[in-house]
Amino acid sequence: MSDQNEVDVVVVGAGFSGLYLLHLLRKNGFSTRVFERGDDVGGTWYWNRYPGARCDVESMQYSYSFDEDLQQEWHWPEKYSSQPEILAYIQHVAERFDLRKDITFGASVTAARFDETANRWTIETDSGESVSAQFFIMATGCISTANMPDIPGVDGFTGNIYHTGNWPHEKVDFTGQKVGVVGTGSSAIQAIPVIAAEADHLTVFQRTPHWTVPARNVPMTDEYEAGWKDSYAEKRANMRGSMSGSLRAVAPIDVSALDVTEGEREEAYRERWAAGGMTLLRSYNDLLTSDAANETAASWVRRRIAATVEDPDTAELLAPKTYPLGTKRLCLDTDYYETYNRDNVDLVDIASAPIDRITATGLETGGRDFTFDSIVFATGFDAMTGTLVRVDIQGRGALTLKDKWHAGPRTYLGLMTEAFPNLFTITGPGSPSVKSNMLTSIEQHAEFVTDTLTHLREHNIATIEPEQQAEDGWTDHVQEVANMTLFPKANSWYMGANIPGKPRLFMPYIGGVGAYREKCDAVAAAGYEGFRLECEENAAAAE
Ligand code: N01
Secondary structure (H helix, E strand, O other): OOOOEEEEEEEEEOOOHHHHHHHHHHHOOOOOEEOOOOOOOOOHHHHOOOOOOOOOOOOOOOOOOOOOHHHHOOOOOOOOOOHHHHHHHHHHHHOOOOHHHHEEEOOOOEEEEOOOOEEEEEEEEEEOEEEEEEEEEEOOOOOOEOOOOOOOOOOOOOEOOOHHHHOOOOOOOOEEOEEEEEOHHHHHHHHHHHHHHHEEEEEEEOOOOEEEEEEOEEOOHHHHEEEEEOOOOHHHHHHHOOOOOOOOOOOOOOOOOHHHHHHHHHHHHHHHHHHOHHHHHHEOOOOOOHHHHHHHHHHHHHHHHHHHHHOOOHHHHOOOOOOOOOOOOEEEOHHHHHHHHOOOEEEEEOOOEEEEEOOEEEEEEEEEEOOOOEEEEEOOOOOHHHHHHOOOEEHHHHHHHHHHHOOOOOOOOOOEEOOOEEEOOOOOOOOOOOOOOOOHHHHHHHHHHHHHHHHHHHHHHEEEEOOOHHHHHHHHHHHHHHOOOOOOHHHHHHHHHHHOOOOOOOOOOOOOOOHHHHHHHHHHHHOOOEEEEEHHHHHHHHO
């Protein structure tokens, strides 16, 4: 298959979503080619190899559910898996289902044009290949285009420069080095304790403190593993119907944080802090909708920071104050605050005085000069839309996706966008995606898309495309739901706020994974309500 230039489906990306799609599409008789810019499978877990990289969704839940033998046989050695473990799992899946033979590695898709006469996409790669396909699926992940800040002087630095999202494959040894880390998001918060333990000295440059809670990662116990595997089917069903696509270790309390006493709150927050993981955010039902409720948890976490970090000025700098708890992605850490008690670690505030320039030997900020052997940029990604609009995708009337989304992404269900027939986005903007357990959402999208293609084939339908009204309604709905919460109050990458010039609007759908799935199922059951389906003759007649 990997040299065929006419296929039913082209998929871009061989991470979790591209691999499952390939498996499903092949099983359902669709000839499929996958293009992957990396040299092997893995997506996010192929690129993000920085020290300390680890998933902060539990592995028993951050794994495929589609194959009972696979989920029973695979053993995760830790509660939250490290990047090498997850990559090994993805590689195993590729082997087990013989997926690599239909994947072209080291090939970036650069352009795709929809031919309105043939009702087919022509997809081009940077290696000069051109492939024709009826369906074109972007399974490119939500955080796959690294954001390298435009700071003058980067090219003149004589030491090593790294970005966490594009880490070398060989081990980077920081022993004896002076290292600077720019950024304090999830990637930095995982990398900083590990780099600090190895380097001679570490300086962290922080623009905004992020909220982080302990992960409490532990080795997998037989009992815990069996607890999942003995009732996997039921637990996976509960995950699919849940708010976030995963099950919490400690159950949410379905009352307002303001309707209980301070003592009760204290106990609830303490229990969840001790259990670790994201569960703190769901302690009460209004922590993400009421400023006052949120502040009860936020001030409690600030007190934990003050109690952990010995230097009061550093503790003060590390305590977020400008946005509610959890409205930027909540981070999970292992000994993050404790790391600032080490003699070889300094924190530098760059909120008021940004980095002026990278020099030959380090960097300058606020009139101070720093010397480094290595600088690590943990500065995040042009998330959700960045990878999609960087490909020159042209739909009807040669409209580009970049132009159509100039004021922000517009989709129906986060799956398709009007004027781009037969183009699907897996975990695209407007779907639960990054606000959910990605594996739950990836499986739902891959299954929905495969079922849709099967339906079209059975009914001799050439194209599917959202109706304008359905797309407008859904795009408004995504914003309405976000505006009922505190999320828009943070300058987060969910809002596009980390990329200069990017439109500000909340991109993922936070109406809940279960409710979203029901909506998709209802749309399909109603004959793909809100989509325009055209037979070959009608599509041609509509020209
Ligand atoms: O990126 P981020 P990330 N000058 O955007 C700072 C997922 N993930 O790679 O907050 C100086 O969160 C920026 O500052 P500010 C997860 O979904 C998952 O850490 O914009 N600083 C911020 O501190 C996560 O949310 C896992 O003011 C600059 C940092 O860089 C997402 O990936 C692990 C700057 C970027 O933080 C992204 O996380 C890791 C500049 N010009 C990541 N530009 C797991 O599941 C940016 N910053 C475990």
